[in-house]
Amino acid sequence: MQGDAPRIPKQGLDRDRILSEMAARRKDDVKWQENRAFSLVFHHSDEHTEFLKAAHGLFFDGNGLNPMAFASLRRFEHEVVRMTATLLNGDRETVGTMTSGGTESIMLAVRTYRDRARKIMPWVKKPEMVIPVSAHVAFDKAGKYFDVRMVRAPIGRDFRLNPKTMARLITPDTIALAVSAPEYPFGMVDPVEDIGALAIKHGLPLHVDACVGGFILPWVERLGHPIPPFDFRVPGVTSMSADLHKYGYAAKGASTILYRSMDYLRHQLFVCVDWPGGIFASPSMPGTRPGGTIAAAWAGLMAMGEDGYLRNAELVMDTTRRFIEGINAIDGLRVLGNPPASVFAYGVSDKRLNCYAIADFMAQRGWHIDRQQRPPAIHLMVNPGHAKIVDTYLEDLRAAVAHVRANPDAALSGSAPAYGLMANAPMRGLVEKNVLAIMERMYSADGEIPHLDAEDGGGVPKPILTLMKLKTRFVDKFLYRRKEG
Numbered sequence: 386m387q388g389d390a391p392r393i394p395k396q397g398l399d400r401d402r403i404l405s406e407m408a409a410r411r412k413d414d415v416k417w418q419e420n421r422a423f424s425l426v427f428h429h430s431d432e433h434t435e436f437l438k439a440a441h442g443l444f445f446d447g448n449g450l451n452p453m454a455f456a457s458l459r460r461f462e463h464e465v466v467r468m469t470a471t472l473l474n475g476d477r478e479t480v481g482t483m484t485s486g487g488t489e490s491i492m493l494a495v496r497t498y499r500d501r502a503r504k505i506m507p508w509v510k511k512p513e514m515v516i517p518v519s520a521h522v523a524f525d526k527a528g529k530y531f532d533v534r535m536v537r538a539p540i541g542r543d544f545r546l547n548p549k550t551m552a553r554l555i556t557p558d559t560i561a562l563a564v565s566a567p568e569y570p571f572g573m574v575d576p577v578e579d580i581g582a583l584a585i586k587h588g589l590p591l592h593v594d595a596c597v598g599g600f601i602l603p604w605v606e607r608l609g610h611p612i613p614p615f616d617f618r619v620p621g622v623t624s625m626s627a628d629l630h631k632y633g634y635a636a637k638g639a640s641t642i643l644y645r646s647m648d649y650l651r652h653q654l655f656v657c658v659d660w661p662g663g664i665f666a667s668p669s670m671p672g673t674r675p676g677g678t679i680a681a682a683w684a685g686l687m688a689m690g691e692d693g694y695l696r697n698a699e700l701v702m703d704t705t706r707r708f709i710e711g712i713n714a715i716d717g718l719r720v721l722g723n724p725p726a727s728v729f730a731y732g733v734s735d736k737r738l739n740c741y742a743i744a745d746f747m748a749q750r751g752w753h754i755d756r757q758q759r760p761p762a763i764h765l766m767v768n769p770g771h772a773k774i775v776d777t778y779l780e781d782l783r784a785a786v787a788h789v790r791a792n793p794d795a796a797l798s799g800s801a802p803a804y805g806l807m808a809n810a811p812m813r814g815l816v817e818k819n820v821l822a823i824m825e826r827m828y829s830a831d832g833e834i835p836h837l838d839a840e841d842g843g844g845v846p847k848p849i850l851t852l853m854k855l856k857t858r859f860v861d862k863f864l865y866r867r868k869e870g
């Protein structure tokens with residue numbers, strides 16, 4: 386490190402000065418407080434957030450690593466797990482632990498099933514799990530970490546998994562199945578009952594990823610919305626992940642992994658008896674477990690209460706309905722599939738419209754846009770604050786569609802070509818290499834933060850941009866105009 390690389394100051398600085406510099410650094414962060422983002426932050430209300438901070442602060446120093454030392458934290462964790470198990474229709478056999486988030490919960494489930502297979506499926510040499518294409522990418526991460534091959538079952542035109550497709554992918558090396566309730570990309574709840582029956586037929590465990598749905602679907606169902614059965618009521622479901630830091634409205638770093646019985650959880654627990662540092666036992670991946678997040682998760686559940694969650698679900702569902710009806714009313718756009726709760730995506734139904742150009746226009750109007758691929762789409766997860774901005778969002782979206790319709794070249798400026806290229810390039814290895822290169826720059830000693838839309842074309846090389854331009858003009862001129870003429 387040279388030059389003015391950050392260093393620990395020789396003498397500690399004034400704490401007030403540090404706090405004001407920190408506050409100033411937030412200026413370029415996503416404007417979730419203005420309800421302009423649809424992911425990353427699940428905000429219930431300012432009052433609830435202040436309460437969570439207070440609860441977190443009380444146990445800021447606590448460490449859930451040693452439950453004997455922090456009996457308070459062990460009790461919070463136990464009660465959080467029991468409350469979640471009851472919510473998801475488990476019984477007294479249902480057991481589990483808190484984790485740091487959805488990814489850790491999923492990783493633990495994958496590792497649990499791998500280790501279970503090592504014990505009771507000795508013929509499996511290369512373990513595989515069958516999961517839908519739409520299941521969260523955390524399964525791929527888990528597969529890489531724990532050497533379990535993820536076999537992805539395709540989904541249909543209705544964005545749902547067909548159980549027959551999944552059945553065909555089961556082999557003697559399959560150690561478990563997984564589905565989502567709902568999945569992240571399109572917000573669809575997989576056919577858990579059918580897959581549960583399939584799991585029983587093949588003697589396989591079944592994980593339901595309810596990371597995003599665990600604390601919203603039960604309330605939506607109680608409000609009378611049709612939600613396909615997705616939890617421990619379904620025979621064959623052996624584990625579930627449900628995130629407190631999403632619709633549970635806890636502080637970040639809080640999720641649960643639940644198993645139908647100790648027969649499964651047993652494989653998750655870690656014990657080492659030979660370490661000079663002492664006999665070590667740990668329920669989940671980290672060593673030190675921040676007391677604040679465990680305590681705040683418990684406090685969040687107690688403060689929201691059933692009535693609070695139900696009121697929240699009512700507002701969230703009403704807001705989602707307004708979004709979906711408004712988007713479907715725009716000529717050229719359509720919500721993908723028929724999502725039953727508050728997570729969904731929309732794309733273009735008119736092929737002349739470029740979804741990523743619409744996304745760029747929305748971003749210029751100050752919205753934080755989550756772009757998807759296969760198909761190109763824009764993703765939303767609705768929270769109560771969004772009730773205030775639905776109309777402005779839809780107004781901007783109508784303007785975006787009108788703009789992109791009138792200017793097909795909009796697809797060739799800003800970040801749209803870069804997203805288009807990354808989504809469609811046939812050589813996925815090359816795309817992966819490019820993304821890794823960006824990450825290496827971000828995590829290099831310079832700590833550069835690249836901006837995809839910093840230059841015209843989002844960094845797409847000029848010759849490729851020219852080819853893309855020619856293609857767009859050709860398609861527009863000869864295919865569409867001719868048809869219309």
Ligand SMILES: Cc1ncc(COP(=O)(O)O)c(C=O)c1O
Nearest residue numbers: 486487488521567568569596597
């Ligand atoms: C369905 C689903 N599973 C898992 C995850 C991963 O959760 P986390 O970001 O807390 O690791 C997400 C995140 O959005 C999700 O939507």
